[in-house]
Amino acid sequence: MKRSTSRWSSRPAALPGRVGDQRRAVLGGRGTLRPSRTAAALRPTSNRLSARLSGRLWGLLVGLILVAAAARMVVAAPLGLPAVPIPPDNPQTPEKIALGEKLFHDKRFSATGEISCASCHAAEKAFTDSPKPVSEGIRALKGTRNAPTVVNAAYLTTQFWDGREPDLESQSLQPFVNPVEGGLADHGPIIEIVRTDPDYVAAFRQVFGKTAETITIDDVAKAIASFERTLIAGDSPFDRFYFGGDPDALTPQQIRGLSVYLVQGRCNSCHVIEQDQALFTDNKFHNVGVGIDRIEGDVPELASAFLKAKNAGVDVDVEVLTNPKSSELGRFAVTDDISTVGAFKTPTLRNIALTAPYMHDGSLATLEEVIEHYDNGGFTGEGPANPYLSGGIRPLGLTEQQEEDLVAFLKALTSPEYAALAEQTPDATRDDAPARPDTPRQVRAPGQGAAPPVASSIPAAARAAIDPAQ
Ligand code: HEC
Ligand code: HEC
Numbered sequence: 001m002k003r004s005t006s007r008w009s010s011r012p013a014a015l016p017g018r019v020g021d022q023r024r025a026v027l028g029g030r031g032t033l034r035p036s037r038t039a040a041a042l043r044p045t046s047n048r049l050s051a052r053l054s055g056r057l058w059g060l061l062v063g064l065i066l067v068a069a070a071a072r073m074v075v076a077a078p079l080g081l082p083a084v085p086i087p088p089d090n091p092q093t094p095e096k097i098a099l100g101e102k103l104f105h106d107k108r109f110s111a112t113g114e115i116s117c118a119s120c121h122a123a124e125k126a127f128t129d130s131p132k133p134v135s136e137g138i139r140a141l142k143g144t145r146n147a148p149t150v151v152n153a154a155y156l157t158t159q160f161w162d163g164r165e166p167d168l169e170s171q172s173l174q175p176f177v178n179p180v181e182g183g184l185a186d187h188g189p190i191i192e193i194v195r196t197d198p199d200y201v202a203a204f205r206q207v208f209g210k211t212a213e214t215i216t217i218d219d220v221a222k223a224i225a226s227f228e229r230t231l232i233a234g235d236s237p238f239d240r241f242y243f244g245g246d247p248d249a250l251t252p253q254q255i256r257g258l259s260v261y262l263v264q265g266r267c268n269s270c271h272v273i274e275q276d277q278a279l280f281t282d283n284k285f286h287n288v289g290v291g292i293d294r295i296e297g298d299v300p301e302l303a304s305a306f307l308k309a310k311n312a313g314v315d316v317d318v319e320v321l322t323n324p325k326s327s328e329l330g331r332f333a334v335t336d337d338i339s340t341v342g343a344f345k346t347p348t349l350r351n352i353a354l355t356a357p358y359m360h361d362g363s364l365a366t367l368e369e370v371i372e373h374y375d376n377g378g379f380t381g382e383g384p385a386n387p388y389l390s391g392g393i394r395p396l397g398l399t400e401q402q403e404e405d406l407v408a409f410l411k412a413l414t415s416p417e418y419a420a421l422a423e424q425t426p427d428a429t430r431d432d433a434p435a436r437p438d439t440p441r442q443v444r445a446p447g448q449g450a451a452p453p454v455a456s457s458i459p460a461a462a463r464a465a466i467d468p469a470q
Pocket of ligand 2: 261268270285286288344345348367371374392
């Protein structure tokens, strides 16, 4: 599917010969970035942004208030993020969000009564299950993949590491019935509970105007998705520095790390920072050399066995989360295109200091290990890089100091509310970013509807998506 006018397409292309162009675009046309130019050079967008805002701010605010009143929704994106896209057929209401939050935490929706969404997506761990390398569902059954954060998942154009679901609504129906997650045979038991529990019956009547016997699983999915669309985190020290114009929000080391991120590390070509917002993802799929070593010798056999099973009607969600080898096929499970073997979606880097270990298989324990992996050109140890490796991944030649600076920068991506939550919870992973929850928020216009699904992308589109360097 071609998405020529979507917000996502405004990103400058990361072509090898045009790194300078991209850098200029990121830096607002100021030319080459040198670490010595520090805060002023790294902040050219903020002045322009505030000039643009002051002109339009009142119109924007009035519009926002009118639209919010009409749709009974208020969508305020924190500093550093665009408006939250809300699908027209699932508008936000406070009651629906509250219902979704209750559903998200209800352990009765699993075969053993042990597991809710929150078991693997816990608020104090920035909505992951850190420090587990791979998730554990009912009876401590292990899946194959590391739980990504649900925070800011509202912005993603596909869901799951391989993008096999198009939106939050469809995604939310899978964990209940995956044998290594909720373990239910089908959604029947959930329907039974929401149609008989008096609190749910009252809530679904209020939110959807439904009588008990007409509540459907799609209503459940809509409420959960609405709750997830409120899990939005920006306003990190990085945002206050880069978009908010506060020169003291980052330490000198973190500012040097930002420079490594943008220039020599080329992290920005996939974990995108735009002129006035940063999702830290391009919503595309790349093989960065993680996990592929476990299947490299058998790719042709595995791929054809997988296609056969898929054509015979095997449930892809179940197959990739229960079969470690199928899991490593990555994006191939969706595209059937061999060039996308071992490619996974670029994850956000927000709150990354709170969500160790890293990568789709949780195989890299620390941020230092991640940086080392990239510095090595996408493979650890001996031997040549895997044949499916993204052209955007190659040895970086970073000094030890640059690696440390980069890690320090990644720790500046923690939002204050999640730093505070982690701080209050003894066993949650810690981060040293200062919490400043009193920072004023930037209000933007509400989104115009859902981003288009790309889970059914044709192979040609997938080929274009797999490698930003082509
Ligand atoms: C047993 C642990 C577990 C449970 C329970 C669970 N999840 Fe997840 N979640 C995961 C894992 C692991 C993945 C990644 C799987 C993959 O990509 O194949 C994931 C992926 C996601 C994603 C995609 C995020 C992205 O970046 O693509 C969302 C959204 C999500 N889960 C929401 C939910 C909701 C809502 C529920 C409850 C209905 C839920 N999860 C229950 C472990 C869990
Ligand atoms: C070619 C695109 C690309 C480039 C360049 C890139 N990344 Fe990534 N990054 C990804 C993808 C894709 C993943 C997930 C890979 C996987 O799990 O197999 C990822 C994963 C990560 C993770 C783990 C996130 C998590 O939640 O587990 C971190 C941290 C990270 N990258 C940081 C960086 C840094 C720092 C740089 C620059 C040195 C960088 N990346 C360069 C695409 C890229």
